[in-house]
Amino acid sequence: MDNIAGSKSSLTWAVHISTLLLVILWVFPTVGLFVSSFRTGDQIATSGWWKAMLPSEQVITLRTASPDEAMQQVDGVYVVEGNLFTEQEPLDIGAFGTSSRDPEAAEPGQTFDMGDGETMTVQPNGDYRWTSTEEMSGRGQRVFVTAEIPPEFTLANYDTVLGQGVLQSLITFAAGSIVVGFAAFWIARQIGFAGPKGVGFIVGIIAFALLTWIYGIGTGIRTGSGSDDMGKAFFATLTVTVPATIIPIVVAAFAAYALAWMDFPGRALLIAAIVGLLVVPLQLALIPLLRFHLNVGIGKGYLGVWLAHTGFGMPLAIYLLRNYMAGLPRDIIENAKVDGATDFQIFTKIILPLSFPALASFAIFQFLWTWNDLLVAKVFLIDPTQGTTVMTDQIVQLMGSRGGQWEILATAAFVSIAVPLVVFFSMQKYLVRGLLAGSVK
Amino acid sequence: MNPAIQGLMTIVFGVGGCLAYFFLSNVVLDTFIFPAKGKNAGRNINRANMVRPWLFLFPALLVLGLYLAYPVFETLRLSLSARLPGGGYEFVGLDNYRQLLNESKFWEALRNNFLWLAVVPAASTAIGLLVAQLTDRISWGSAAKSLIFMPMAISFVGASVIFKLIYDTRPSGLEQIGILNAIWLQFDGGIWSTITLKVVPAIIIVAFGIVCVWIAWLLVRPMIQKGSRPEGPFIKVVRVILAVLALLLAVSSVTGLISLLSATMAYGQPQTWLTVPFYNNFFLMVVLIWIQTGFAMVILSAALRGIPEETVEAAIVDGAGPFQIFFKIKVPQIMGTIVVVWTTITITVLKVFDIVFAMTNGQWETQVLANYMYDKLFRAFDWGVGSAAAMVIMLLVTPILVWNVYNARKEMR
Numbered sequence: 089m090d091n092i093a094g095s096k097s098s099l100t101w102a103v104h105i106s107t108l109l110l111v112i113l114w115v116f117p118t119v120g121l122f123v124s125s126f127r128t129g130d131q132i133a134t135s136g137w138w139k140a141m142l143p144s145e146q147v148i149t150l151r152t153a154s155p156d157e158a159m160q161q162v163d164g165v166y167v168v169e170g171n172l173f174t175e176q177e178p179l180d181i182g183a184f185g186t187s188s189r190d191p192e193a194a195e196p197g198q199t200f201d202m203g204d205g206e207t208m209t210v211q212p213n214g215d216y217r218w219t220s221t222e223e224m225s226g227r228g229q230r231v232f233v234t235a236e237i238p239p240e241f242t243l244a245n246y247d248t249v250l251g252q253g254v255l256q257s258l259i260t261f262a263a264g265s266i267v268v269g270f271a272a273f274w275i276a277r278q279i280g281f282a283g284p285k286g287v288g289f290i291v292g293i294i295a296f297a298l299l300t301w302i303y304g305i306g307t308g309i310r311t312g313s314g315s316d317d318m319g320k321a322f323f324a325t326l327t328v329t330v331p332a333t334i335i336p337i338v339v340a341a342f343a344a345y346a347l348a349w350m351d352f353p354g355r356a357l358l359i360a361a362i363v364g365l366l367v368v369p370l371q372l373a374l375i376p377l378l379r380f381h382l383n384v385g386i387g388k389g390y391l392g393v394w395l396a397h398t399g400f401g402m403p404l405a406i407y408l409l410r411n412y413m414a415g416l417p418r419d420i421i422e423n424a425k426v427d428g429a430t431d432f433q434i435f436t437k438i439i440l441p442l443s444f445p446a447l448a449s450f451a452i453f454q455f456l457w458t459w460n461d462l463l464v465a466k467v468f469l470i471d472p473t474q475g476t477t478v479m480t481d482q483i484v485q486l487m488g489s490r491g492g493q494w495e496i497l498a499t500a501a502f503v504s505i506a507v508p509l510v511v512f513f514s515m516q517k518y519l520v521r522g523l524l525a526g527s528v529k
Numbered sequence: 530m531n532p533a534i535q536g537l538m539t540i541v542f543g544v545g546g547c548l549a550y551f552f553l554s555n556v557v558l559d560t561f562i563f564p565a566k567g568k569n570a571g572r573n574i575n576r577a578n579m580v581r582p583w584l585f586l587f588p589a590l591l592v593l594g595l596y597l598a599y600p601v602f603e604t605l606r607l608s609l610s611a612r613l614p615g616g617g618y619e620f621v622g623l624d625n626y627r628q629l630l631n632e633s634k635f636w637e638a639l640r641n642n643f644l645w646l647a648v649v650p651a652a653s654t655a656i657g658l659l660v661a662q663l664t665d666r667i668s669w670g671s672a673a674k675s676l677i678f679m680p681m682a683i684s685f686v687g688a689s690v691i692f693k694l695i696y697d698t699r700p701s702g703l704e705q706i707g708i709l710n711a712i713w714l715q716f717d718g719g720i721w722s723t724i725t726l727k728v729v730p731a732i733i734i735v736a737f738g739i740v741c742v743w744i745a746w747l748l749v750r751p752m753i754q755k756g757s758r759p760e761g762p763f764i765k766v767v768r769v770i771l772a773v774l775a776l777l778l779a780v781s782s783v784t785g786l787i788s789l790l791s792a793t794m795a796y797g798q799p800q801t802w803l804t805v806p807f808y809n810n811f812f813l814m815v816v817l818i819w820i821q822t823g824f825a826m827v828i829l830s831a832a833l834r835g836i837p838e839e840t841v842e843a844a845i846v847d848g849a850g851p852f853q854i855f856f857k858i859k860v861p862q863i864m865g866t867i868v869v870v871w872t873t874i875t876i877t878v879l880k881v882f883d884i885v886f887a888m889t890n891g892q893w894e895t896q897v898l899a900n901y902m903y904d905k906l907f908r909a910f911d912w913g914v915g916s917a918a919a920m921v922i923m924l925l926v927t928p929i930l931v932w933n934v935y936n937a938r939k940e941m942r
Contacts, residue, residue: 099851100666107663107673110656114677114819117691120708124694136706137694331543338547343589350582356938358586363937365597367930369880371899372919373596375912376603380595394543399596402589431581432555460684462883467907480686484887487690494694494706501690505683512682516675523824524831 121505124498126241132494143236145182147191150231152216155224165219172214172231179235184210191232202229245499249318318503320475321482325459325504327390328469328478332397332458333451339398340405341447345435347406348413349421359410365403373399374467381468390476392468400464401454408522412446413439449522452515459508479504547588554584601923608916625913635918637894638901641810642925645881645897647778648811650874652818654867657825661833662855664826674830678823685820685883692816693888696802710799718796730789738782745775806894813895816884821877825870832866833859872929879925898922 123137134146150172152158158168173179185193186202194200196212205221210231218229246255346352347359377396386392416439424434440447462480469476477485483500512519558580563573608625610618629635660677664670680688697707705711716722748768751760803809836859844858860867882899889895891904898918905915 103663104667107660107667107670110660110663111673111676114680114822116708117688117695117819118679118683120694121687121691132706135704136708136711138708327539330540334544335547338544338551339588339592342551342585346582346585350585352579352582358590360934360938361598362593364930364934365593367876367926367933368597368601369876369899369919369922369926371880371882371902372604372923373600374919375607375906375916376600377596390539391543395592396596399592402593403597406589430555430559431578431585432559435585456682460686462684462686462886463903480684480883483686483690487693487887494697497690498694501687505687508682508684509679512679513675516678519681520678520827523827 118505121498121502124494125245125502126243127495128240128242128244129493129495131237131240132498140241141239143238145234146237147232147234148179148237150233152218152228152231154228155226159224165221166223168216168218168224168228170216172210172216172233178214179233179237181210181212181214181233181235183234184208185232186229187232192234245495246503248496249499249503250322251317251319254319318479318482318500321477321479322503324469324476325478325480327476328393328397328465329455329458331390331394332401333454335394336398336401336405336454337447337451340402340409340450341440341443342435344406344409344413345431345439347410349434349439350431362403362406366407368403370400370464374463378467388468388470390469393464396464396468397454397458397461401457405450405454408450409443409446412443416442445518445521448515448518452511452519453522455511456508550588551585555581558584604916604919604923607912608920611913621913625917629914629917629921632914634891634896634901638891638896638898638918639921641894641896642879642898644810645814645817645878646875649814649817649821649878650871652814653821653825653874654829654871656818656822657870658829658860658867660822660826661830662859665830665833674823674826677826680820681823683820685816685881686887688816688820689884689887692812692819696812698799698801701797701799705799707802709802713800714797716794716796718794722794722796726794727790731786734782734786734789738779738786741775741779741782745772745779748772748775803889803895804893809889809893809895813884813888816888817878817881821874825874828866828870829863832863836862872932876926876929879922898925 120137123140124132127137127140130146131140135142152168152172153170153174155166155168158170160167160169171178181196183192183195184200185191186200186208187193194208194210196210199207199209201207206224207219208229208231209217210233214233216231218224243255247253347355347362373396381387381392386395420438420442421434424438429437460480461478462484465478465481469478471477479500483497483504486497486500558577563577563580564570607618609620609622611621611624612618660674664673667673683691694706695708696710697705698710699705699707705714716726749772752765752768802812840858840862841854844854849858880899881897882903885891885895885897885900886903891897891900898921902915902918902922905911905918909915
């Protein structure tokens with residue numbers, strides 16, 4: 089439409105700027121979480137994450153040498169001298185004090201009177217001179233120092249949450265698998281496997297990357313306490329998600345085929361019922377099903393969650409897949425029937441391969457929302473030993489117990505977000521296609 | 530055992546069992562029950578073909594019936610009964626509902642739910658439409674779209690953590706690490722504070738009120754004007770109800786305007802946003818709007834693409850400006866899609882549980898029905914009242930259910 093006279097208006101700039109603003113507004117929160125997950129707890133507590141690249145002013149507590157070891161007597165005054173930064177990187181000191189109530193009592197170079205005949209002098213580079221008219225003993229004097237601390241990024245949060253060294257091995261594995269995958273993809277292209285097979289290769293790369301990821305998470309040496317351990321929760325989530333994604337697809341695909349291409353009495357009624365069930369809130373199902381599960385003996389475990397997710401995803405799955413399959417050309421199916429194929433053969437050999445886009449889009453949906461689910465897992469998957477706590481539930485628990493410790497919370501949340509984001513960005517095309525197939529005619 | 534292997538084993542069993550059913554059941558049908566050979570081959574094939582649809586459908590129907598249809602009735606039954614001490618149930622009629630109606634927390638949840646239903650679908654659809662229209666014309670539009678669509682992949686719990694960080698509060702004097710408070714502390718009561726905090730929101734509220742009145746007028750107009758095509762009584766009733774709702778929203782925007790203009794702001798004081806009654810609801814809604822806008826955008830932008838270009842060209846030739854083209858040519862043509870998006874988000878809003886549960890857990894007057902129900906069921910173990918609350922949610926969904934089925938049947942013909 090841009091070539092129509094009058095449509096290229098002065099509004100173009102306004103369009104660019106407002107789009108940019110909206111995008112920034114939408115991305116900003118997630119970036120905050122991402123940046124925070126790499127900062128130390130002290131840094132998160134002292135400055136907003138948007139200042140993460142700037143040096144921050146922090147008060148740190150240091151201690152002088154013990155008078156028992158370093159005390160000298162000079163001109164009748166007891167003196168302890170030395171440098172405060174014996175155990176850490178030297179910093180540029182902006183102010184100092186000896187009480188936590190007034191950490192900025194004196195400028196560097198000034199002599200600060202501590203009372204009882206004691207004085208303290210701290211130079212900007214950390215050299216101190218602590219004098220007293222009486223003999224001192226015991227531990228060194230605490231000195232509060234205000235200093236500009238350069239920005240610092242750390243992987244320690246991931247070590248706490250996932251296990252020692254897991255993130256490093258994840259990055260290595262992911263990078264390696266992407267290189268291997270794309271090399272394989274490229275070689276296949278060169279040999280001549282282009283076209284629709286390309287999709288298979290990309291899926292293969294993603295699957296390979298995910299598998300190495302999973303392996304990577306399994307490699308860590310667990311250091312965190314039980315409630316910080318997202319590694320275990322990751323596997324619990326995965327154990328819930330994979331069957332809860334595959335089972336409904338298999339079941340729904342067969343049903344969708346029957347509803348689209350097989351003749352039997354009551355078909356229209358069934359379709360209408362499924363459309364109606366699309367909107368039934370899953371809250372309704374909680375008590376009756378929990379009672380049912382307990383009565384049958386499934387109890388609260390993986391099997392129950394799989395079945396629940398299968399049930400709750402089923403109407404949308406059948407609806408999407410049936411709409412798609414009904415749109416496939418009739419000739420193919422009739423030809424196959426004339427050739428003597430049974431419905432089972434037609435379904436597995438013709439319909440399933442042709443329905444790949446619809447299957448993929450529903451798979452992504454179901455994956456995203458079983459991965460992100462909290463309610464179903466909270467009701468149907470409670471294990472007193474915490475062995476099956478899924479990540480979302482774990483994060484809610486962390487929010488309660490670690491409310492102030494943003495480094496743990498942000499990292500844990502980011503771990504749970506990472507996999508859906510990877511899936512989302514790599515499979516976005518199918519997701520959008522599925523959304524459109526389901527919602528707009 | 531490595532948890533990875535353990536997970537893999539359970540997965541193989543679960544999925545394998547499911548695949549085995551379909552394969553084996555078909556094999557059994559074709560080779561043992563109705564074999565397609567021998568003297569009855571033809572009859573057997575026909576019989577097998579009569580049975581096969583049900584073989585294909587059986588697991589799906591079982592799951593649908595057990596996990597969606599049966600619970601509706603069972604919950605209804607539970608909501609009419611009370612648990613006896615020592616096990617068993619007795620029929621108590623509407624007692625649970627009476628108890629529900631007497632609880633102030635329920636009314637709070639219902640009020641908040643209506644607030645959510647009014648704000649979230651409207652805001653998500655409006656922003657989604659805006660983004661769809663903006664990104665339609667620029668070269669980096671698809672990149673912008675996928676970034677705005679991204680929150681769809683993030684769990685409600687993850688989003689809650691993200692926004693908790695935004696709303697975080699630290700005592701005054703310390704540096705704020707929540708962006709909202711950092712921004713808030715920049716305001717000092719001067720002219721810019723007045724403009725951004727009073728004048729701009731006032732304009733937005735007034736615009737919202739005008740839009741509500743306009744929508745009400747659009748809904749009522751066909752019934753008043755002569756010459757419009759006749760409609761059934763059902764549609765008339767729906768129109769009147771929707772118009773009244775729109776007018777109610779307009780009235781509430783007026784009262785909101787008054788309270789906004791008369792409010793005194795606590796400048797220079799860090800706020801604990803999630804504990805400010807009434808307004809904290811909006812801070813929670815922002816999370817869902819943030820997630821759902823991408824969904825609305827994707828569908829609406831496809832609908833915008835589907836508009837025939839001739840209509841737009843004709844409007845341009847007639848001298849229409851960009852805003853006229855948008856509101857008078859494009860929006861009416863995609864009205865059907867807007868309604869679909871709106872209803873879909875409405876359903877999501879009715880089910881929303883995680884955000885409230887993770888961020889405030891219903892404290893500080895932020896309770897919503899879904900969370901209230903969860904509280905009753907799994908904290909208070911009051912299954913009767915909890916089921917009654919679930920039935921209230923079902924009641925709110927029913928109009929959409931009816932409308933969906935009605936539409937689907939219309940399309941089938």
